[in-house]
Amino acid sequence: STELLKWYDGHARELPWRVSPSARAAGLLPDPYRIWLSEIMLQQTTVAAVKAYFLKFTALWPTVVDLAAAEDADVMAAWAGLGYYARARNLLKCARVIVAEHDGKFPTDRAALQNLPGIGPYTSAAIAAIAFDHAETVVDGNVERVMARLFDLHVPLPNSKGALTSLAASLTPQTRPGDYAQAVMDLGATICTPKSPRCDLCPWHSICAARKAGTAADLPRKLPKLKKPTRFGTAYVALRSDGAVLLERRPERGLLGGMLGWPGSEWSETLTDPIPPIQANWVEVPGEVRHTFTHFHLRLRVMVAEVEAHQTNQTFIAAQDFRPADLPTVMRKIWSMVAAET
Structure with a gap:
């Protein structure tokens, strides 16, 4: 650990949520809010x-108290495009528990960290250490x-x-464990990389x-991945x-939970004949939208219709309030296809 910390002192990555080794040695302590926020965002x-x-988040909500007071829709919109939207919902839940039950600290x-919404074994360890x-x-x-490589x-x-x-x-050392945790991650991210590890620059080269054994490039070994299924659907x-x-x-639960999106069918392994959300002259847009989630590939048929202004369904969003950037990635892909055709 001593050798790795020496290396880290001279090679630590500069990250917006990180306190550098020199600043930490001078007495600047990391902000738990920023460490927590970064760790939740960095998941997958x-x-x-x-x-x-x-x-963007720390500019909008500089403290956990600010985040706890934010509107759900604003947080979900700011998260759009980052994926795994349950993280954003748990982010708000966690912030509000910290404010309500822990006086904002x-x-x-x-163990106490792991009892908070959205914080599992890895994240609790990272916050406690860093x-x-x-x-x-x-x-x-x-x-x-x-x-895997160090121990072959x-x-x-x-x-x-x-x-x-x-x-x-x-x-894991008792001295500077927070810096050490970040040092091992930095070593893997910059030197002990998945392909072509730069062993000649590694502080653990000799051990x-x-x-x-000449096996570094082959490790870690992984079981073969299962083939992802393909699901189909229709968006309107x-x-x-x-x-x-x-x-x-x-809906709050499920994929893209709590996010705005285009109405559509269920996503299933067979393409069904869905019911449109409103009566209109629906026309199919040429081509299809393709998107990959963690567990499946998605292929969407896109239907478009122009309707009169007297349609006052509450789910219509006024032109001045519609921001495509607030949509999750797959929904932005749908809008891009429609915009290119209309």
């Missing part, structure tokens, strides 16, 4: 994708890769998760068992003559 998402969202220990410098073992994909472990993921966590725990885009559009808010 890349650092590059998260940076802009993080800066994050608990400092892992924000509060507790000696918790933080294991993400980068850390799993580093440990060939048991495939996900079967090796327990062993990799135990190995990571055996190295890495996989480097000595109604355009009113005054520029308003027909949108609906999806």
Whole structure:
């Protein structure tokens, strides 16, 4: 850990939610709110994708108290495009619990953190280590890769998760555990990369068992992924003559829960003949929208209709209030296809 921390002191990534090693040594403490927010955003998402969202959120809601007071729709709109929308719903729930039950302050220990909405074993460990410098073992994909190579472990993921966590725990120091947790993640992100690891630059070069065995590039091993099924559906885009559009808010539970989107059919493995949301002269747009979620591929037929301004259904959004950027990615794809044809 000493060698890795020396490396981290000179090579730590600059991230908008991070307190640098030198600043931390000078007494600047990480903001638990910013650490929590970044960790929730980073779940199944890349650092590059998260940076802009993080800066937007912290500009709109600088503290957990600000976020707790935000309108649900505003938070969901700001999250649009980042995916895995249950995270945004839990973000609000968690912020409100912290304000209501913890006086606006994050608990400092892992067990209490893990009792909060949307915070699981990894996130609780990350917040406890990085924000509060507790000696918790933080294991993400980068850390799993580093440990598999360091110890030359060939048991495939996900079967090796327990062993990799135990190995990571055996190295977690009592001194500077927050910096150490970030150092291992940085090592995996910048040096011990999935392809073509830069072993000559690694601070653990001399002790890495996989480097000595010549197996580093092959690790970690993974079980073959199951083929994703394909689902089909129909989306309806109604355009009113005054520029308003027909949108609906999806149920809180389920995929894209709580987000605005175009009305449509269920997404199933066979294309059904759905019932349109309103009576209109629906015309099919040439082509289809394709999108991939975690567990399936989606192919959508898109129907469009122009309706008169007297259509006053409450789900019509006035032209001046319609912001395509507030829609989740698949719904933006639908709008882009329609806009290109109308």
